[in-house]
Amino acid sequence: MQRHLISAADLTRDDAVLILDTAEEMARVADRPIKKLPTLRGRTVVNLFFEDSTRTRISFEAAEKRLSADVINFTAKGSSVSKGESLKDTAQTLEAMGVDAVVIRHGASGAPYRLATSGWIDAAVVNAGDGTHQHPTQALLDAFTMRRRLVGRDAGLGKDLDGRRITLVGDILHSRVARSNVDLLHTLGAEVTLVAPPTLLPVGVETWPCEVSYDLDSTLPKSDAVMLLRVQRERMNAAFFPTEREYSRRYGLDGERMAKMPDHAIVMHPGPMVRGMEITAEVADSDRCTAVEQVTNGVSIRMAVLYLLLGGNEPAVTHARTSEEK
């Protein structure tokens, strides 16, 4: 493990499997009457959220609290940031209060990378989603969910997703979830196919380690998991597709389409879902849809990441920020 978690592309196969295995251990904590580990007692983690994202923030907060960390939540709205304070000054201000890790969500692609590499602060940085770049813990929790469902909870330990066929459908262009998933799933040996209208695929996607298709129906029978990405209605106004209904007809998953998937195949969604757009209520509420499970798994994954970055006994976790050394 490295000192920061910025991009899913930075994880080796062994790193990723270690995180997934650790997350399985963390999941067991949730089954205990007292869902807490003392691992990060005395360590302070700040959730630095420049974008509204209640679900991701709460997931991190739950993970931090279960590891007994002291948690500070910082949201940009109404803070000094809205008065024009720079990212650098905000981060330095928080670090001056003695934080050990910064979990950052930012609208600008690369903001967590800048925070981790510019020498502004010493704390470990965890990317909780940056612009349209990366959202590595989302990819990890998705992989965790796939491994549990497709390989098995116990049988999956130590294993990757070798040969599993994963299809991602929707707004790839604006999706950090898609980028993170393509990177991580490729590392874990899965075969990834992206399905979207050509307008919602980035120029340059041809170099990504995955297949690209414009046709959902032909892809479904060859999928072990189908992940639907949220499509924002506003995209329509920029001519990415003509109407919500047309998008839904061509790329939305309904019961009829779901029936074309193999019996064991699962439907995934990172949330929040736009029911009636990319997914019908019938599919969203079916047993095959793992959306709620993904939320649960998100806490375990985030516990695992924070544990390995801050409290784990891996030799590579050299994080020891001491004011004496400064």
Added chain:
Amino acid sequence: MSKILIRGAKVLGGEPQDVLIDGATIAEVGTGLSADGAEVVEAGGKVLLPGLVDLHTHLREPGREDSETVLTGTRAAASGGYTNVFAMANTFPVADTAGVVEQVWRLGRESGYCDVQPIGAVTVGLEGAKLAELGAMHESAAGVTVFSDDGKCVHDAVIMRRALEYVKAFDGVVAQHAQEPRLTEGAQMNEGVVSAELGLGGWPAVAEESVIARDVLLAEHVGSRVHICHLSTAGSVEIVRWAKSRGIDVTAEVTPHHLLLTDELVRSYNPVYKVNPPLRTERDVLALREALADGTIDIVATDHAPHPHEDKDCEWAAAAMGMVGLETALSVVQETMVETGLLDWAGVADRMSVKPARIGQATGHGRPVSAGEPANLTLVDTEYRGRVDPAGFASRSRNTPYEGRELPGRVTHTWLRGKATLVDGKLT
């Protein structure tokens, strides 16, 4: 005035010769010239060029004196071997009236380090809607002949057509910043493999190329000349090459950074690499070098764009676009064009002095190094190699993409009409 004898300089990279400056003029060029009564500068095999001319400089004054002033900008110019710079119009207030261009012109004269020729805005406030008083700027003391909304594109085809036509009355030229605005909404970097991965808004090559294609056709239709600022893509090169072959009166410039750097550098998310137009791919870089060598691209222009530290010490999306370039331009051209064998020093003089002076109608600049000509000269130690240290810049800003990079060549002396502005690498 005093005499200066530059002894043993390779004039335009040729055999060592002596050059005698008397007052503001080159008195004699030859071998074994007498040093009698003259201050001697031992050139020792350094290369002597006509003073460099930059058709594209942002001096930031008036309005953003925190990033550059006419004085600091002209000091940077002299350090880089320039004797004449053209100051872009995107100041605060915009240089769209005779008053503002005269102010910049006057500040240039007062600085004494480098001639400053203001560029006038094409449209009022650079807004692309209404022509600025181009004639008034031309007739002002500043004598503006180059007009540009640089930083913004004159995107309206009718406004562009009218501007191209209108300036014919006084032999002016419109310098177009080619950037189709709709195709570049939210654009952050070159659109391609790297932008797809980094999740930064794509800036497609076609946004530049489509405007250039339109404008060369407009220039042909109305019989005007047009100048293309900072051409950055292989496709743009092809369009300009085609236009020239058709006899269209088009000239084009390339920046040093587009001759050297690619969008791969953006992987660092370091905004020092954020620039408009964006850094492109290796293929584009090679096409630009080739085009500069074969004359499709006429000149090198720096697009020197100073920004204060805080505007680059932030996340990519929040950062300002632009790089300083006056003090590193010649070194980058030596690295990318001379050391690759694409241009000799006479070619460098042509692309960085003679042709830009001609396009901008800068009298007294870009002249041959021969007797009777104005003594605007630059002496370059081409054997030097060193790492770029922004702390040593004369510019008020430090936003260079070359910090720590080893580059060849160093300007040691600059003379503006016989007056030394740079001696042994130090400003006078």
